[in-house]
Amino acid sequence: MAEVELKGVRKVYPNGAEAIRGVDMQITDGELVVFVGPSGCGKSTLLRMVAGLETITEGEISIGGRVINDVSPSDRDVAMVFQNYALYPHMTVRGNMSYGLKNRKIPKDEITRIVEETAKMLRIDDYLDRQPNELSGGQRQRVAMGRAIVRNPKVFLFDEPLSNLDAKLRVQMRIEIKRLQRRMNVTSIYVTHDQTEAMTLADRLAVINEGRVEQMGAPMELYTNPRTLFVASFIGAPQMNLIPVRFDGTDLGDGVSRFSGFSDLPMDTDLVLGVRPDILSIMEDGQLDFRVDLVEQHGGENLIYGTIVGSDQGAAHGLEICLKANQQMLPKVEDTLQLGFDPAKAFVFRKDTGERLV
Amino acid sequence: MKRVQFEHSPIPYLFVAPQLLIIAIFFLWPAGQAVYQSFLLEDAFGLSSQFVWFRNYADTIFNDSWLQAAWFTAIFSTLVTLLSLGLALLLAVKANEVIRGASTYKTLLMWAYAIAPPVAGLMGNLMFNPLIGDMYHFMNSFGYDFDHKLHEVDAGFVVILISVWKQVSVNFIFFLSGLQGIPKSVTEAATMDCKSPTRRFWTITFPLLAPTTFFLMVTNITYAFFETFGIIDTTTQGAPGGATTTLVYKVFQDGFRGADIGGSSAQSVVLMLVVLVLTVIQFRFIERKVHY
16 A cells, blocks of 8 residues: 655666656555556656666656665565566466565465465466466466465556457456456556556556656546647547647638637647547538548447548548447448537647647 | 378478488498497408407496596586586576677677587697696696696596587577577566575576576587597597596597407497487486476
8 A cells, every 4th residue: 555656757768768758646545547658658668667677767756655766676565467477487377476475485374375365366266286378368367467466565567468368358357457456455557558448447547658748637537628639639539530720810720611619719820620529410500521431330339430521632631530420320431421519529739739729 | 071192102201311311321320330340359450350249348348448438428528518508507697688789798609609629629739738828827827736648637627628618609509599588578577576686597587498408408418428529639639547538539549549340339339328328317307397
């Protein structure tokens, strides 16, 4: 049970590459924080710095009030679940789970008790004497989690633990991890690039981009109130529609269509209008002329992809737009529809800085 | 399902024929010759021969010089194997940790691999030459009367040193690639589970290197038995007083220098059996503990 604090944390590699450019963060006791971002954004590096697998160039990381910059990984009271499980291939499941405890000189019968209890909780008690290569991916994942749990750490670290599993198992394990974390109430940091995983698991979400935390908050807060263009485009599936526009004093225009209902925006600046697929709707007097390219039927709803009519003038490709509609809405390819949206639910960003204006 | 089989096609046999031919010409035929010769007593010029059953064997086994060679071979191959494996493992572990200049370092360590055993022997011979050898003077500079032409232990030291030096590079390459085959995340998981690097090495790294170690042990024993011939022949030639004569070197000496074809054949048959038994033991008792 501990809070984790990051203060001005930076990571610069010997070759001068800057992986983490100053991160401040406070994670409260028992919270599950998810680091999400595109690959190469530094989210794994940040997690590995907490784990002690990467050195901290500058700044301070503390767990439960103790600065751990110079504490060895095994003394940090953290346990990590790796992407490829990282089980010891020459040990049985029992051996894998008790290895860390043995090294801490915990009495043998105590180890047996803890390992068996945990194995039962994770439903791997039937496999205790098997080798990792005799287990399925999901079972290995449980063993990896068991190995972390038996250590009774102050903080759990998950490094994309589900990305090696198939889609069905991934959903199942996701729910299980969430339940387990609730039950054990241990502070956890979870790294993923999968935004569904991030949204569903997190108490709070930290969107990381180029070594910086772009925004941190509850998943729904990030969804409804993104502070930057990057966060807006990263959170939400399907992705938010982004339409490059300019403000002429009364309306926003992209050269083809005009969107009213906006005011107090800077003129002569490139802006980006952000409209989520689910607030777009088909209406008689819609401002957007939309030509259908493709309809994806997802069962409960249909995703309709297409381009804005006229937007391909002077450009190689037309501006692609996605719209979420109910399952009865099944337009034909090449149909032209009129789309509209509630301007109060749309976002406007500056193109150069990514800062949100509306 | 329809059966598609080329039942009596000679093609598969044609494909394996070259290999079979090589085995027959260069292994089965000479081995058969050796077994046949080992039952014969022949004069030095090969003009007459007589079938003597197991007399050659009896003469060989109950012979002091053979027992001395067998004893030396046992000590020699044990030391060469253990030392070259141990040193190579140490170097590989250290080289694996080096980040800057890693490839230069590795290349330098692998260089000795390109040297043939007789060349290594010649180089060693020069280094231990009483007139110009740096190693000879170095060993004597401690006040110890080092002379491999006179002292048995010193002669043993020279051949072992050269044999180990020659073999370390091969072992190094295998150990290094074995170490690089260990997933990084497994090492990292171990770092979080165990504080002591030494303990981590013996509980995680070493067991994961076991297949490599086993393979190298088998090849190194073979090396110590057979390939060190070139080194011994170019340095001590079995001297002083047969103290550095290995079983293989004795086969050569008795057969080609002593012109005792029957006795030398009997020795090589015994040697073949010894190696066979050793290999069986290795696979039976050690391989079981290896986790692939």
